[in-house]
Amino acid sequence: xxxxxxxxxxxxxxxxxxxxxxxxxxxxxxxxxxxxxxxxxxxxxxxxxxxxxxxxxxxxxxxxxxxxxxxxxxxxxxxxxxxxxxxxxxxxxxxxxxxxxxxxxxxxxxxxxxxxxxxxxxxxxxxxxxxxxxxxxxxxxxxxxxxxxxxxxxxxxxxxxxxxxxxxxxxxxxxxxxxxxxxxxxxxxxxxxxxxxxxxxxxxxxxxxxxxxxxxxxxxxxxxxxxxxxxxxxxxxxxxxxxxxxxxxxxxxxxxxxxxxxxxxxxxxxxxxxxxxxxxxxxxxxxxxxxxxxxxxxxxxxxxxxxxxxxxxxxxxxxxxxxxxxxxxxxxxxxxxxxxxxxxxxxxx
Numbered sequence: 001x002x003x004x005x006x007x008x009x010x011x012x013x014x015x016x017x018x019x020x021x022x023x024x025x026x027x028x029x030x031x032x033x034x035x036x037x038x039x040x041x042x043x044x045x046x047x048x049x050x051x052x053x054x055x056x057x058x059x060x061x062x063x064x065x066x067x068x069x070x071x072x073x074x075x076x077x078x079x080x081x082x083x084x085x086x087x088x089x090x091x092x093x094x095x096x097x098x099x100x101x102x103x104x105x106x107x108x109x110x111x112x113x114x115x116x117x118x119x120x121x122x123x124x125x126x127x128x129x130x131x132x133x134x135x136x137x138x139x140x141x142x143x144x145x146x147x148x149x150x151x152x153x154x155x156x157x158x159x160x161x162x163x164x165x166x167x168x169x170x171x172x173x174x175x176x177x178x179x180x181x182x183x184x185x186x187x188x189x190x191x192x193x194x195x196x197x198x199x200x201x202x203x204x205x206x207x208x209x210x211x212x213x214x215x216x217x218x219x220x221x222x223x224x225x226x227x228x229x230x231x232x233x234x235x236x237x238x239x240x241x242x243x244x245x246x247x248x249x250x251x252x253x254x255x256x257x258x259x260x261x262x263x264x265x266x267x268x269x270x271x272x273x274x275x276x277x278x279x280x281x282x283x284x285x286x287x288x289x290x291x292x293x294x295x296x297x298x299x300x301x302x303x304x305x306x307x308x309x310x311x312x313x314x315x316x317x318x319x320x321x322x323x324x325x326x327x328x329x330x331x332x333x334x335x336x337x338x339x340x341x342x343x344x345x346x347x348x349x
Contacts, residue, residue, distance in 0.1 A: 006054045018121040024049045026117030031058060033113055035097070042072045046094065059094040126159060130196050133184050137208040140198075142178040150174075154182065154198070167199040170232035172268040181266055183208060200267075201231035209266060210237065213259040216251040223248075225277040228332035232270060234325060236288060236333045238277035249274050275333065285309065285338060288330035292319035295343060306337040316342040 005027070012018045028047040035045050035058060044061040062075040064087050080087040087093060140154035140161075150165040152174045163182060168174065183205035186197040199205065207224050216222040217239075226238040241248035252274045253260045264272060273291070278284040282297040285307055292315045300306040311319045319340050320327045331338045 003054050005056070006051055009051070012118065016118070016122060017125050018118065020051065022121055023114075023117060024051065027114055030111070030113035030117070031056070039072075042070075044073055045097070058097040060097050062093045062095070064089055064091040064093050126196075127187060127189060130184060130187050134187055135184065135204055137181045137183050137205060137212070140180055140182050142174050142176055142180065145174055145176060154180075156182075156196075159196075161196050161198055163198045163200065167197075167201055169200050169268045169270070172200070172232065181205065181209065201229075203227040203229040203235070206235050206237060206263070206267070206272070209263045210252060210259075213254070213262055214252050216241075216246060216248075221246050222251050226333050226335075228329045230325060230329065232268060234271045234273065234329060235267075236273045236275055236329045238275045238284070238288070238333055240277040249276060273329075281307070281334070281336065285330065285334050285336060288333045289319050289326065289338075289340075292326065294319070300339065303337075305335070306339065309338055309340045310343055310346050311340060313342045313344050316340065 009020045009023050012023055013020050028049055031047040032045055035047070036043065039045075044063075046059045046061055048057045048059070049055075050057070063073060064077055064080045065074045066077055066089060068074045068076050075093045077087065077089060080091070080093045083093070138156050140156045140163075142152050143155045143160065144153040145151075146153075150168070152163045152168065154161050154163055163174075174180070180200070182198040182200055183202045184196060185199045185202055185204070188195040188197065204227075206229060207227055210224060211217045214222060217224060221241065221243050223240050223242060224237060225240055227235065228237075229235040237252075239248040239252055241251070251259075254262075260272060260274070264270060275284075275287045275290060278287065281299075285297050286294040286309075289309065289311075292311055294309055294311055294315075296310045298308050298310075300308050309319070318326070321329075327338055327340055
C-alpha cells in the first residue's frame with residue numbers, strides 16, 4: 001500500500017506538476033486528522049512519510065510529566081525512563097502506532113483531505129500559468145453551452161473555463177465543437193478557486209488578433225496605437241509604421257485582404273476600419289471618421305478637447321453613421337469630442 005502511495009506521488013508530480021513535498025505535507029496532515037478523529041481528538045500525534053524507505057509512520061505523542069493526570073496525553077518520567085534515561089520533564093515521548101488500525105470513517109476523511117490538497121495545488125498551478133497569459137489570447141474549444149443562460153464552457157488547454165454570455169460577441173451563436181479565440185481580461189483569486197475572466201468583446205482581442213496575423217506588428221515595424229470597438233458591429237484601429245518603406249495599413253489588410261478577412265471571420269463578421277494614426281489632431285480626427293471624407297477640422301474655441309468637423313452634405317450621414325456609431329467610435333478612438341456639421345448648415349450659421 002505504501003509503495004502505491006509513493007508511486008502515486010511520483011505520477012502527480014510528473015503529470016500535474018504537483019511537488020511531492022507539497023503532497024507529502026498534505027498526506028501527513030490527512031493521516032493526522034484521521035487519527036485525531038478516531039481517537040476523539042484528545043491525543044497528540046505526529047505522522048511521518050519517508051519517500052526513501054517508502055514508509056508511513058504514525059507516532060502517538062505523550063508529554064513527559066512527574067505525575068500523570070491524563071494518560072491519553074501524558075507519560076510519567078519513570079515510565080519514560082524504561083525506554084531511555086535521556087528523557088526529562090517536558091520532553092515528548094513517542095509511541096509508534098500502526099496506520100492500518102485506522103477506521104473506515106477516518107480513512108475516508110484522510111482521502112478527502114488528500115483530494116482537496118490535489119485540487120488546491122492544481123488551482124495554484126492554474127493561477128501561475130494564466131497570470132502570465134493575462135491580456136493575451138488563447139485558443140479554446142466549446143464543450144458545452146447552457147441552453148438557459150447561453151454561457152459557454154470552453155476547453156482551454158487542460159482546463160475548463162466559462163465564457164459568459166455578456167462576454168460573447170452580440171449575435172454570435174456558439175456551438176459545441178467550435179474553435180474560437182478568447183481574450184484573458186482578469187485572473188480572480190477566489191475562495192472557491194481561481195476564476196479566469198474570458199472575453200470576446202474586449203478591444204484587446206482585436207489587437208492580439210492583428211498581432212497574430214500581421215508579422216510586421218509582431219516584429220515592431222507596425223504599431224497599434226489605439227483601438228475603439230463596438231463588438232459584433234464595428235472596430236476602428238489606428239496604426240502607424242516605424243519604417244517609411246512599410247505601409248502600415250497595407251500590412252494590416254494583407255495580400256488580397258487576407259489578413260483583415262481572417263480577423264473579421266474570427267469576430268463573427270465584425271467590420272474593421274484601419275486608420276492611419278497621426279500626432280496631428282486634425283489629421284487624426286479626419287482619418288478616424290472614415291469612410292466619410294472630411295472637408296475641415298477645427299478646434300472649438302474655449303474648449304479643451306472639442307473639435308468641429310465639416311463634411312459635404314452627401315457625406316454627413318456617412319460621417320455620423322448608423323445610430324451615430326461612426327462618430328461615436330471616432331470620438332472614442334481619438335479621445336476628443338467631435339461635432340459634425342454639413343457644409344450647408346455651416347454656411348447658414
